[in-house]
Amino acid sequence: MNQPSNWQKKLVEITPKGLNKVFFADNGSTAVDIALKMSFQYYKNKGLTKPYFVSLENSYHGESIAALSISDMGLYKDVYDEILIKSLKTSSPKDQSEEESKRALIELEILLKERAHEISAVIVEPLVQCAGSMSMYSPSYLVGLRKLCTQYDVLFIADEIAVGFGRTGKLFACEHANVSPDLMLLSKGLTGGYLPLSVVMIPDFIYDEFYSDYSNYKRAFLHSNSYTGNALCCSAALGTIEYLESNDIINNNQEKIKFINEELQKFKTLKNVKEIRQTGMIAAVELQGYKSEDRIGLEVYKYGLDNGVLLRPLAHIIYFMPPYVISKKEIKKMMDVAYEAIKRLP
């Protein structure tokens, strides 16, 4: 963490203001674990014990014990109930409206007012809860969350593992709200999805709380994994960032985002479609009128395969998260095949 390499400097340069230091890991769940440990120890080093973390209902942050604990996915976590760490849930905004954003913030504030003294951090997936049915919410929630975390002295962790690197239309989802979180987690798109790497970005004020001379070594953040900051993966990350920049990928995606939006509208005409939603390069079509045992997503998946499109529905949510190399012609094909698949459903 002491000697910034070129690509660390690059990460500092492109991420939201103030995130000046980089801690390496090798997968998303480990980055989540690191962020939780770091938040807890940050307060511990200041003489405060705050053993709880707050996360949103319907959230997914990975599958290590700590990441599962703060996630809200019964299917993956219920069996481990007795060994999970302390976590509190607050409701997520249920849609992209300002009303929902306000309602969820009021609920969070009630919790923080009562318990902030024992809460180290609030962790969210900014704008899109991907594994949670591609549920989307307004940037205003992040603005309010930033204010509340500062006001109640609780750290704000932005888990941009899925939404970072252009997925929401801007390089980072937090940019839509113009906020800097206290800890930001990146993986997946960091290496273009090709090699395992993750990072935890933090500001100086957190770093300084751990930094000390040797006599005070217990203040240090002790966390290491064999493949932490693997050189090959770091090169892939640097290459990915350089490619994104030199080919102006985020700007070029704007036209594709617009085209996806136009194509998405036709799904509204189908009786079995409850809602369409989109945030940048993520679009979702929510079906209605089916029971979970119908495994309706499987039918859509099979139709897609037979017609040259790999769709991977989340139960009754048919979603699109295409690679940025996709052409307009391929977007059209992807949406047309999904449309036909949904239209043919019983």
Ligand SMILES: Cc1ncc(COP(=O)(O)O)c(C=O)c1O
């Ligand atoms: C938002 C989010 N956080 C954390 C993770 C966990 O990352 P990994 O699968 O690399 O452990 C994921 C994985 O899908 C994710 O979507």
